[in-house]
Structure formats: structure tokens, C-alpha cells
Amino acid sequence: MKQSTKTKQQCEKIYKTLTNRGHIISSQRKVLIEALCEQRKIKNIEAFWMDLRLSHGISWATVYTNMRLFIEIGLVMKEGHKQVMDVCYRLNSNETEN
Incomplete structure (x- = not known):
């Protein structure tokens, strides 16, 4: 998966936030973060x-x-209503952009 410079910067900021909080960046977590940064918004989890x-x-x-x-740590915002199955997840621009 070839990433844009902006996507790479967002991923790096997330990695830094997580490692600063003591979380390990496993290979699976890295794949998930890269996919999230690429899509920016997930309409169907x-x-x-x-x-x-x-x-x-x-x-x-x-x-x-x-x-x-x-x-929980503010990297992603959950939007919508679970009761009507209308939930999406969006990168928190305030936390992932410089």
C-alpha cells in the first residue's frame, strides 16, 4: 500500500502518541493504523x-x-447512533494533523 506524505505523517503522529502512552506498535496495529489513515473515515466497521x-x-x-x-485517547471520533446501525469512525483531525 503506497501512502501519501499526509497519510504517512498522520500514521507517524499516531505511532508517537501510542508509544508515548506505553503502547507497542505491533505489525497488526500498524496495518490497522495505516488503513485507518488511508480511509480517514470508516462508514462500515x-x-x-x-x-x-x-x-x-x-x-x-x-x-x-x-x-x-x-x-478513548482521542485519536478517533465515533459518530452516529448504534441503535439505528448508523455509526461511523473518523480520524480526529485535531489529534492527527500538525
Whole structure:
């Protein structure tokens, strides 16, 4: 996956934020972060996971746990209403851009 300079910068900022908080950047976490930075907004988390599962063997638990972490520390914003299955996840521009 060839990344733009902006995408690379966003990924690097996320890596730095996570490592500064004591989190390890595993190969699966790196793939997830790169995919998230590339898409910037995930309208269908299950389709996002299936793409990662098929291309990299990443489990639902890995995606779910990391997305919860990213939301908790402010890297990702969760938008919409779970009750109507209208939830999307968006990179928090304030946290990932210089």
C-alpha cells in the first residue's frame, strides 16, 4: 500500500502518541493504523474489518480493541447512533494533523 506524505505523517503522529502512552506498535496495529489513515473515515466497521481480515488475517477482536483505544485517547471520533446501525469512525483531525 503506497501512502501519501499526509497519510504517512498522520500514521507517524499516531505511532508517537501510542508509544508515548506505553503502547507497542505491533505489525497488526500498524496495518490497522495505516488503513485507518488511508480511509480517514470508516462508514462500515465490519467491511473495514473484513478487508483487513482477508488481506492481513486481523481478527475482529484486534480491530474492536484498537478502535476502542483510539477513541478513548482521542485519536478517533465515533459518530452516529448504534441503535439505528448508523455509526461511523473518523480520524480526529485535531489529534492527527500538525
